[in-house]
């Protein structure tokens with residue numbers, strides 16, 4: 001107060017602390033020059049000097065000290081490893097040395113790198129280590145110039161840096177960072193038995209660096225599989241996600257492959273081109289773009305494109321009604337039948353109604369929606385199928401995510417509206433719809449549902465809930481609730497639909513019979529008690545897992561192996577069978593647990609391994625502050641790994657909504673069918689689009705949590721992960737007949753244990769491995785169950 005100034009005290013941790021410290025080193029503190037003129041002498045004021053005196057502040061010594069201390073704590077000993085091209089090692093000599101003597105003297109001198117080769121020649125076990133990891137296991141003796149096995153201690157290695165502008169030395173560094181066990185430079189030049197003239201070429205062949213024309217190669221490689229339809233979709237995906245430079249050239253170069261099937265059917269060149277363009281246009285439109293957004297030929301105006309009116313409306317009218325879904329009406333159980341009749345009565349009488357189908361997992365909500373959709377559509381009406389997640393949307397014909405169908409804004413508040421213009425196709429679709437289904441509404445934020453309610457009242461012009469339409473929401477509040485980033489329990493509960501003013505106006509219909517676990521009524525009862533938080537608990541939340549569902553946790557051998565054997569028995573024999581692979585999975589809470597299990601399973605899985613490395617960069621990092629190997633080492637939730645190991649027939653899960661209307665959304669499970677350097681051929685394994693072949697390109701991806709690092713990470717990789725094992729949240733809405741649940745730590749959010757267990761169909765095919773976190777003086781395996789009872793309470 002005396003000096004009228006303030007001091008900020010901020011607690012910061014993790015990587016942001018480094019950023020914080022550096023910020024002040026660069027920023028310095030501010031000073032101001034104040035000059036008091038006594039008015040007696042004439043002073044010449046040098047403004048530039050004064051300005052510099054005040055602004056130029058050298059980095060405070062103390063901060064540097066703290067920073068170097070912090071670094072030394074993270075990496076106690078780091079050894080710089082020499083890096084040089086063949087015969088280009090650094091040589092020291094004095095001015096008066098004779099050149100031939102220097103050459104003779106140095107010729108046989110080993111450098112760290114050549115000594116690394118020598119060690120690999122004679123020591124098999126050394127070959128498992130990368131050059132940078134050598135100092136952890138070997139010590140460098142500078143006088144004998146040899147690497148000797150390390151007896152004690154540990155040291156980290158760091159390859160001296162090389163800039164891409166240095167050319168070959170940079171590519172040598174890239175190869176050394178990924179390839180272990182070379183015995184000479186030739187080994188590094190050789191890929192699949194072929195000796196390449198440069199390290200750049202060798203790195204390219206190994207897939208360690210990106211080719212300049214990778215998109216063109218991606219299309220060329222995909223055309224080898226000869227699925228022109230999938231190829232056209234791949235082209236549309238590339239246009240949207242891969243930022244191609246010269247679109248017209250890609251089009252010209254690959255047009256023959258895009259049009260192969262149509263050219264066989266039709267002779268007119270113009271017509272074929274129109275057919276290809278129309279396909280691409282439809283794919284682009286389903287992803288929110290149009291042909292005119294790209295440098296592509298125009299569709300001939302004469303072409304009969306069958307697109308009168310709004311595209312969205314036409315598309316809905318063309319959804320095929322499946323006979324099986326029409327007939328489902330006859331096999332509904334009594335709860336489902338009641339719901340069906342009640343809703344159809346509103347359809348027949350054309351009277352408004354808002355329903356919530358409240359059913360625990362497996363009680364046949366989706367089955368009911370399919371019956372409703374098919375029957376309403378078969379009468380020539382529009383029935384909109386939406387869901388909070390892409391995976392659930394794909395379980396219904398014509399399903400879309402609620403966010404894309406209703407154009408719900410990402411940042412919601414209590415007055416948000418959907419981004420739908422009254423004159424648009426989306427608005428017309430809402431006006432024309434007879435009934436709207438929103439599955440998993442329990443996972444949506446109440447503000448999203450309220451925004452739709454307001455928007456529909458506005459668009460339709462009727463001051464009734466949802467503009468007087470028949471709205472059928474469904475879900476299960478025992479399952480995972482809306483995601484509120486870093487939200488407290490109160491915030492999460494408040495964002496639930498149950499807390500909305502709309503809730504009291506909604507008619508609730510309950511489904512109670514678990515159709516998924518029909519053969520095991522005890523199991524359905526157990527699941528309900530877990531979901532409702534009614535299972536008997538110790539310390540308020542630790543519940544006992546039935547003994548026959550547990551895998552014992554042992555300390556001497558890895559207990560995960562027993563869980564893996566129980567869920568994936570005889571993997572080597574059965575792995576090639578898609579039904580076997582897709583009907584089982586191990587669920588866990590965190591990505592690192594999931595990765596460990598996936599690593600073990602891909603090792604066991606038969607077949608040749610294909611490794612795809614990602615190309616990582618820190619955006620705008622002109623000074624190379626973040627070395628590539630550091631970026632490569634980052635494991636980021638929602639992003640594929642740098643080192644992606646796959647085999648033909650292995651299960652993968654998609655990490656982005658690439659083309660939701662064609663079944664490719666975040667969470668879609670696929671099976672790998674073929675690999676090329678720049679494209680993966682895969683088959684959709686579940687949902688409405690099961691069996692469809694798709695091509696996946698590498699796409700640039702950024703972490704969803706934008707403040708996770710003090711820089712912006714951009715990773716170019718295939719947007720997939722292995723899915724022998726996945727996180728519990730990703731498995732929501734899926735039926736997994738043989739399910740393993742791995743809990744090395746307790747679950748941490750509402751409904752997680754319930755979601756994991758309720759993916760299964762019976763007590764006998766559900767196995768749980770729990771690391772005991774708390775000792776109870778009782779026999780049996782206990783694990784915590786988090787249930788926010790306030791969202792389950794009946795009003």
Ligand SMILES: Nc1ncnc2c1ncn2[C@@H]1O[C@H](COP(=O)(O)OP(=O)(O)OP(=O)(O)O)[C@@H](O)[C@H]1O
Nearest residue numbers: 331332333360361362363364365366367515516733
């Ligand atoms: N009436 C029925 N007749 C025959 N099978 C049914 C019936 N109802 C549901 N099923 C079957 O039971 C299983 C579970 O049903 P469904 O997926 O519709 O449940 P859900 O309530 O949507 O589950 P979740 O909330 O976990 O997504 C499915 O295999 C479905 O085909």
